[in-house]
Amino acid sequence: MSTPTVEAERAGDMLDPASMRASQDQEQLVSERQQIDASCRAPVTLFIGSAVGWLMVGTLFGLLASIKLHSPEFLAEWSWLTFGRVRPAHLTVVIFGWAALIGLGVSIWTMCRLCRTPLIFPQMLVIAGILWDIGVAAGLYGILSGQSNSIEYLEFPHYATFLLFAAFALCAIWGITTFTRRKAGHVYVSIWYIFGAFFWFPWIYSTVQILENSPWAVQGVPQETVHWWFGHNVLGVLLTPMGLAAIYYLLPKVIGRPVHSYYLSILGFWSLALFYNWAGGHHLVGGPVPAWLITLSIVASVMMFIPVISTAINHHLTAYQHLDMLRKSPVLRFVVFGAVSYTLVSFQGSMMSVRVLNEPFHFTHHTIAHAHLGLYAFYTMVMFGAIYYILPRLTGREFLSRRLINVQFWAAALGITLMFLALTVGGAVQGFEWNHAAEPVGKLIDDYGFLEGLKRWFAGMQDAQENPVPFMTVVREIIPYMWARSVSGTMLFISHIALFILVFWNIFGGGVKRTGTLLFPQRSDA
Amino acid sequence: MNYGPLLFLGVFLTFAGAWIGMVYMPTITLNQVQATVQEGATVSNPRPYNGQEQLGRIVYQREGCVYCHTQQIRGGKFNNDQLRGWGSRRSHPQDYIYDYPVLLGTMRTGPDLINIGARQPNQNWQHTHLYDPQLITPGSVMAPFRFLYTKKKIGSVPSPDALVFNYVFVTIEQDEQKVLEELTNAGFVPVEKRDGKWVGQFDPADRETLAQIPGVKAVEPYVEDGYEIVPTEDAKNLVAYLLSLDRTYDVPPAENYGRIK
Numbered sequence A: 001m002s003t004p005t006v007e008a009e010r011a012g013d014m015l016d017p018a019s020m021r022a023s024q025d026q027e028q029l030v031s032e033r034q035q036i037d038a039s040c041r042a043p044v045t046l047f048i049g050s051a052v053g054w055l056m057v058g059t060l061f062g063l064l065a066s067i068k069l070h071s072p073e074f075l076a077e078w079s080w081l082t083f084g085r086v087r088p089a090h091l092t093v094v095i096f097g098w099a100a101l102i103g104l105g106v107s108i109w110t111m112c113r114l115c116r117t118p119l120i121f122p123q124m125l126v127i128a129g130i131l132w133d134i135g136v137a138a139g140l141y142g143i144l145s146g147q148s149n150s151i152e153y154l155e156f157p158h159y160a161t162f163l164l165f166a167a168f169a170l171c172a173i174w175g176i177t178t179f180t181r182r183k184a185g186h187v188y189v190s191i192w193y194i195f196g197a198f199f200w201f202p203w204i205y206s207t208v209q210i211l212e213n214s215p216w217a218v219q220g221v222p223q224e225t226v227h228w229w230f231g232h233n234v235l236g237v238l239l240t241p242m243g244l245a246a247i248y249y250l251l252p253k254v255i256g257r258p259v260h261s262y263y264l265s266i267l268g269f270w271s272l273a274l275f276y277n278w279a280g281g282h283h284l285v286g287g288p289v290p291a292w293l294i295t296l297s298i299v300a301s302v303m304m305f306i307p308v309i310s311t312a313i314n315h316h317l318t319a320y321q322h323l324d325m326l327r328k329s330p331v332l333r334f335v336v337f338g339a340v341s342y343t344l345v346s347f348q349g350s351m352m353s354v355r356v357l358n359e360p361f362h363f364t365h366h367t368i369a370h371a372h373l374g375l376y377a378f379y380t381m382v383m384f385g386a387i388y389y390i391l392p393r394l395t396g397r398e399f400l401s402r403r404l405i406n407v408q409f410w411a412a413a414l415g416i417t418l419m420f421l422a423l424t425v426g427g428a429v430q431g432f433e434w435n436h437a438a439e440p441v442g443k444l445i446d447d448y449g450f451l452e453g454l455k456r457w458f459a460g461m462q463d464a465q466e467n468p469v470p471f472m473t474v475v476r477e478i479i480p481y482m483w484a485r486s487v488s489g490t491m492l493f494i495s496h497i498a499l500f501i502l503v504f505w506n507i508f509g510g511g512v513k514r515t516g517t518l519l520f521p522q523r524s525d526a
Numbered sequence B: 001m002n003y004g005p006l007l008f009l010g011v012f013l014t015f016a017g018a019w020i021g022m023v024y025m026p027t028i029t030l031n032q033v034q035a036t037v038q039e040g041a042t043v044s045n046p047r048p049y050n051g052q053e054q055l056g057r058i059v060y061q062r063e064g065c066v067y068c069h070t071q072q073i074r075g076g077k078f079n080n081d082q083l084r085g086w087g088s089r090r091s092h093p094q095d096y097i098y099d100y101p102v103l104l105g106t107m108r109t110g111p112d113l114i115n116i117g118a119r120q121p122n123q124n125w126q127h128t129h130l131y132d133p134q135l136i137t138p139g140s141v142m143a144p145f146r147f148l149y150t151k152k153k154i155g156s157v158p159s160p161d162a163l164v165f166n167y168v169f170v171t172i173e174q175d176e177q178k179v180l181e182e183l184t185n186a187g188f189v190p191v192e193k194r195d196g197k198w199v200g201q202f203d204p205a206d207r208e209t210l211a212q213i214p215g216v217k218a219v220e221p222y223v224e225d226g227y228e229i230v231p232t233e234d235a236k237n238l239v240a241y242l243l244s245l246d247r248t249y250d251v252p253p254a255e256n257y258g259r260i261k
Helices: A026-068 A083-115 A122-144 A158-180 A189-212 A222-255 A262-284 A291-303 A305-319 A323-327 A330-353 A355-361 A365-395 A402-435 A441-448 A450-459 A471-477 A479-507 B004-030 B051-062 B123-131 B176-185 B204-211 B233-244
Strands: B149-153 B167-172 B189-194 B197-201 B216-221 B227-231
Touching: A026 A083, A026 A122, A026 A365, A026 A479, A083 A122, A083 A158, A083 A189, A083 A222, A083 A365, A122 A158, A158 A189, A189 A222, A189 A262, A189 B004, A222 A262, A222 A305, A222 A330, A222 A365, A222 B004, A262 A291, A262 A305, A262 A330, A262 B004, A291 A305, A291 A330, A291 B004, A305 A330, A323 A330, A330 A355, A330 A365, A330 A402, A355 A365, A355 A402, A365 A402, A365 A479, A402 A441, A402 A471, A402 A479, A441 A450, A471 A479, B051 B233, B123 B149, B123 B233, B167 B176, B167 B204, B176 B189, B176 B197, B204 B216, B227 B233
Parallel strands: none
Antiparallel strands: B149 B227, B167 B197, B167 B216, B189 B197
16 A cells, blocks of 8 residues: 555657657647547446456356366255356356456557547447446356356357347447547557457357357367367457457557567468467367368467467567566566466467377366466466556556555466466376376375386386276376365465456545656656 | 558458368368168167257256266277277267267366267166266266255155165274275175265165174165155256267268268
8 A cells, every 4th residue: 555656667658659650749649648548438447347357257166166176065056056057157257258358448448549549439339348248147147047058168148149249249340440540650560460359259259159059050070170260269369369469569668669570570460360260170189070170270280380489589579678677567567477478378289289299188187277378377467467557547546556466466477377387287197197108197106206106107108008097096196286276276366356456446436646657757647 | 561451351361261271161071971871770870869868968068068078089099088998989970960069078077978878878877976976986076966856755656767876874983994894795885985974885775784783883875764866857868868878880981071072
């Protein structure tokens, strides 16, 4: 509570990438940005506030699902809270309630800033936000009350998906209209990504609904190829572009330096657009689908190294030599954590798609670890950073406490690291013992000590074992990793409580009036 | 890249390419897969689901079984699925032609279920396992589905479809290891310890013989006397669906498919 000002980013505002070549004087630019932020207030605050609310709901369901994986009797009497309903509730609420909604909110604000136009049609966006909230709530009710169809990412009943589609379509129409009304001559890289997301997502969402989840569904396994084309693209063409757009905007903004290379960002964008769409088939490696399709997907997944490496180099060279600001700026801390995780998760994803590695890790918790590295360590952390940057500019108030922000960061960072490690190792134990190991690793470690046991475990691996390790032995062996996940989930929950307090305290009038940034407190800068 | 239409065209074309490859092509190539009929057989492989199995499939979907159980046997290098006895051949597109939606699954918290009807054809086994998974597999992390069953007082006649539980709870007073050994000699098959009592397989009608073993304090039937556990319609449908999961027939070689005719 002691320090009111927590926004530590430098007044990099003057280096707004969209306005760098503009010749207007500083005063005018600042007042223009203040105008834009003021016009964004109602809709974007609605998006951010509801997203943070859904994050709390989604986290609770995730924690519940995690506990049920080591203690199946926990809350087992109620059909509404059985594992098979709580898990899709967690997944859909965090994907649609949190990730997509916060992505839309941040993208809308970024669009206005970069197109240098005040927000148009605010009522339309408010209606879209409300429709989206109703859609997620209705979908959650549908899953818990037993109307789920068990298609991953598409569990929401139709009455909810129509609402979501309508809300997204409103946002997309808004985005494209704003794009055509832009004042800035230069179209910054963030806009390409947001434009892509606005265009691609309605396409994949409507295609998959018709071809898999309707009376016109296709026959047999092509449903699954359509499904994973969609499932992978929720990350690939909706969340990743929105996350990258936010990094591309915030990173230069906070450190006050333009993006390192325009051409690397072009390469990164177009190679992502070219390869990511093909990558979904790697979810079906070994499955009853044509081999050419899977091979094609694996090739595309490995080709993802190109956009990832070019984006990573671009981000790294932009932030390089300015990382001392990590100590001061919470925004930068979150965004850099997310940017580094993007590189990691993409490298891991490309590797995991290759058949040799996919064989042990398919169907294990290793995949869950990978999903959380992508959706949490990359996407969610970047969005946290974006909230810390945007919300004070919308409400004109600073956050409640610097200490609480630190709690939020460290609980999230340590929590997701623990979760990733626990599930990665647990998943590896699972996968190797199902497919390759001769004996359970726990037994070998008990008999020979840690290092020698591990050595013997790896030495005993073969392509296939005549007598595989019994399934139940593996189930028992990974229970400790499941407990570790529940601990990490609790840490994330604590982090989200801190965020919830900070955000809603700010929205509902708490905190100190914003007079400037920490480094330039005298400037009434937007 | 300051030109809007160029951006639009690029975004459209890259995506349309993937759409044709990932969505359109597999759909038209696999459309020709059909159910086959073996010589002299009256039903096709696979056979279409009957009404009760369809309803059971809806229960399978709504309770989210797919989040822990796959329905696919992998082939080639992924040979361990078959070595575990989950199936004797790789899954084939033909196995899924009556499935709306196809539930291949992505996670194996539990074993594969594509042939569960062939592996465990006993109805009572399936019901017992759904009601109390740990009774059959101690240490299992499967959620119990007790809410699909009703426990009620036995009326003038017992319900014909009430579950049969050949299990008892034994409370041991002292010398646990020794008494457990004697119990085992008497035919008791211990499963696990719950709240200080050993639960195990034994005919509850003969439980007096266990109660006479010294050191045994009490022997209780799994279901209290005078009560019975009856599956709801949902549970019956679900078990009917699980028993229909039997894709052990032979399929034509995969080379016959995948070309556009």
